[in-house]
Amino acid sequence: MKTHLLYVPLLLMTWACSQVPIEKPVLVSKSEIVSIPADTLSFNTSHSEWEAMLYTHIQPLKMRTHQANGRLMVFLLPGQGGILEGPARLELATGNRHFYYPVTVRNSVVKTGSMKDYRSPKTVNPDSALAQQRIVHIIDPARNLLELPGKGYFLEQELTLDPTVAVYRANADKPLTAYYVEPGSCVNVPVQAGYKKGNNSFEVVVGPLIDRHGNTVADGTLVTLTLRSGGKVWHLEENLQNGLVSRTLPAQKFIGFDVQANVQDRFSKTLKLSI
Amino acid sequence: MLRLFLLFLGLLVGVFLYFRVESQPPAPELPIFLRQDTIALAHHTSIKLSVLSKKTPSMAQQEQLRHDYADLWAHLNHLYATNDVEAGKEYYTEEWFRQLCKHYEGEIESRVSRTDSLHHLQIMNWSRDGLVCAAVDSNAILTYSYPDRSTRRVRTSLALVLLFQGDHWRIDAMRVLDEKEI
Numbered sequence: 001m002k003t004h005l006l007y008v009p010l011l012l013m014t015w016a017c018s019q020v021p022i023e024k025p026v027l028v029s030k031s032e033i034v035s036i037p038a039d040t041l042s043f044n045t046s047h048s049e050w051e052a053m054l055y056t057h058i059q060p061l062k063m064r065t066h067q068a069n070g071r072l073m074v075f076l077l078p079g080q081g082g083i084l085e086g087p088a089r090l091e092l093a094t095g096n097r098h099f100y101y102p103v104t105v106r107n108s109v110v111k112t113g114s115m116k117d118y119r120s121p122k123t124v125n126p127d128s129a130l131a132q133q134r135i136v137h138i139i140d141p142a143r144n145l146l147e148l149p150g151k152g153y154f155l156e157q158e159l160t161l162d163p164t165v166a167v168y169r170a171n172a173d174k175p176l177t178a179y180y181v182e183p184g185s186c187v188n189v190p191v192q193a194g195y196k197k198g199n200n201s202f203e204v205v206v207g208p209l210i211d212r213h214g215n216t217v218a219d220g221t222l223v224t225l226t227l228r229s230g231g232k233v234w235h236l237e238e239n240l241q242n243g244l245v246s247r248t249l250p251a252q253k254f255i256g257f258d259v260q261a262n263v264q265d266r267f268s269k270t271l272k273l274s275i
Numbered sequence: 276m277l278r279l280f281l282l283f284l285g286l287l288v289g290v291f292l293y294f295r296v297e298s299q300p301p302a303p304e305l306p307i308f309l310r311q312d313t314i315a316l317a318h319h320t321s322i323k324l325s326v327l328s329k330k331t332p333s334m335a336q337q338e339q340l341r342h343d344y345a346d347l348w349a350h351l352n353h354l355y356a357t358n359d360v361e362a363g364k365e366y367y368t369e370e371w372f373r374q375l376c377k378h379y380e381g382e383i384e385s386r387v388s389r390t391d392s393l394h395h396l397q398i399m400n401w402s403r404d405g406l407v408c409a410a411v412d413s414n415a416i417l418t419y420s421y422p423d424r425s426t427r428r429v430r431t432s433l434a435l436v437l438l439f440q441g442d443h444w445r446i447d448a449m450r451v452l453d454e455k456e457i
Contacts, residue, residue: 086451
């Protein structure tokens with residue numbers, strides 16, 4: 001039995017010596033930059049059954065291999081989309097042997113980057129400020145940050161917006177980039193009152209109310225009509241619609257009353273309701 | 276006879292239990308704020324933050340950026356080693372996540388790993404609404420470990436765009452500006 005046991009290490013040594021050492025495949029292409037998927041990396045190797053993995057800065061990508069006549073070809077299937085460009089490592093593996101090759105990868109199919117135009121604030125009230133911050137980047141579909149022509153990777157600007165009320169878009173074809181210029185406060189409160197004989201009433205019209213940039217003041221703005229007579233005061237409140245407020249007052253009740261309109265701290269002249 | 280009856284009864288109970296288990300709805304996915312991010316919890320790095328933008332974020336905003344940026348790197352390292360695109364999706368914008376999924380062919384056995392020990396994050400642009408941050412990580416010290424136990428240490432410089440979505444900063448775009456072995 002002891003004699004047989006002596007054969008075990010001998011057999012193991014024989015087996016170990018029979019294993020052919022795997023040489024590191026030699027990269028044939030000497031170019032440092034590899035364009036994916038156009039370029040195929042070519043290696044000289046006598047061994048077969050290699051697996052290839054490309055470690056970009058972010059993610060490992062399984063590469064396809066093809067071997068013929070002692071040459072190993074490594075490539076990425078087209079149609080898988082672009083990759084994050086930059087330094088990377090290509091791994092060739094067979095069994096428990098792994099070899100690594102430094103490469104710089106870039107996309108061979110150059111796709112136009114889309115411009116990201118971020119605005120802040122999104123809603124501008126011209127009463128306070130028309131200033132808006134703009135941050136711009138260009139990003140390609142593979143999420144590579146691209147250089148802005150002559151401006152590096154980052155651009156920040158301070159814009160002065162047009163005070164005209166509207167919904168604008170930073171990128172005309174992207175609704176998500178919309179920003180809004182809203183109307184400001186009114187500068188004057190014009191008021192008129194006329195007698196209508198047909199229904200024996202006064203029609204008081206306030207407006208049109210416009211802000212200092214000529215925009216119609218926002219719908220829903222509260223307009224207060226103050227009516228005074230003989231030391232007594234009444235308030236009527238109305239919401240602005242299309243810059244106007246109209247109120248009909250029965251003549252037999254309101255004749256001789258003083259009427260004045262106001263929006264917050266802006267007051268109209270005072271009119272006397274008379275026939 | 277009794278034995279047959281008991282066998283039938285047992286069979287009935289078995290069928291009942293089987294269908295009861297089968298009809299159970301799948302366990303709902305917990306919302307992010309109730310989940311424990313074990314990958315981020317196990318990660319440690321040092322981040323120096325500099326503000327070079329016109330708008331200076333508040334200290335609370337800076338702290339959140341620092342925290343989220345560290346968690347982001349925990350997931351980027353995990354992604355690098357395993358191609359597990361799901362684990363860190365809370366730290367990716369939708370477009371970044373879509374890009375990762377284009378190259379997803381299943382997770383891989385982790386052979387090469389990466390750790391990050393130091394960052395110098397310089398805020399270049401900060402939007403007034405606090406939702407956009409463009410930054411340069413000028414001194415990311417990364418260590419790569421290979422199956423033969425060899426390591427490689429590099430100093431990397433990165434340009435990044437981060438967007439605040441949900442309750443996290445998420446990575447939207449990147450550019451490796453430089454990488455040097457140290």
